Amino acid sequence: QVQLVESGGGLVQAGGSLTLSCAVSGSIFSISALGWYRQAPGKQRELVAGITSLGSTNYGDFVKGRFTIFRDNANKTVYLQMNSLKPEDTAVYYCNLRVGNYWGQGTQVTVSS
Numbered sequence: 001q002v003q004l005v006e007s008g009g010g011l012v013q014a015g016g017s018l019t020l021s022c023a024v025s026g027s028i029f030s031i032s033a034l035g036w037y038r039q040a041p042g043k044q045r046e047l048v049a050g051i052t053s054l055g056s057t058n059y060g061d062f063v064k065g066r067f068t069i070f071r072d073n074a075n076k077t078v079y080l081q082m083n084s085l086k087p088e089d090t091a092v093y094y095c096n097l098r099v100g101n102y103w104g105q106g107t108q109v110t111v112s113s
Contacts, residue, residue, distance in 0.1 A: 002026035002102045004095045009107030016111070017083045022095030022104060024076040033098040034078045036069060038091035038109075048093065049080060062088070085111045 008020040024031050035050040049059045049069035057069050068081045078095065092106040 002028055002097065002100060004097060004102055004104035006093065006095050006104045006107040009093060009109045011110045011112065012085055013112050014086055016085050017081070018085065018109060019082065020080040020093055020095075020107060020109075022078045022080075024078075024097060024102075028076075031071065031073060031076050031078065031097065034069075034071065035096045035098065036078075036080045037094045037096060038089075039094070039106075040091040043091075045094070051078065082109075085109075087111045087113045 003025050005023050006020060008018060010018060012018055032053040036048040037045050038048050039045040047060050048063055049057065049067055051057050051069045051071055059067060066082065066084045069078065071078045090109060090111050092108050094106045095104040096102065
């Protein structure tokens with residue numbers, strides 16, 4: 001089985017920073033395409049950032065210039081560095097492994113004004 005575990009969420013004031021981690025474990029040899037998604041209550045889940053097996057990245061329009069996605073292939077971990085956080089960034093953040101469509105349980109990010 002494949003398991004994704006997110007961590008690093010918490011409470012931060014507007015303008016602050018957080019770095020989220022997603023550790024992948026289980027019956028896989030390596031990680032490939034991964035994405036960070038977020039979902040606020042009453043809202044649709046949206047893509048925050050994605051990274052391919054070759055390292056190319058893409059970002060949602062609302063987070064470009066503030067967030068950075070990167071990975072550590074040796075440790076099968078993907079990160080999301082979030083700077084200049086805004087209250088609208090408040091959501092549960094989920095990690096997704098595209099091959100197999102595996103999801104983690106999510107980590108809560110709360111940004112106060």
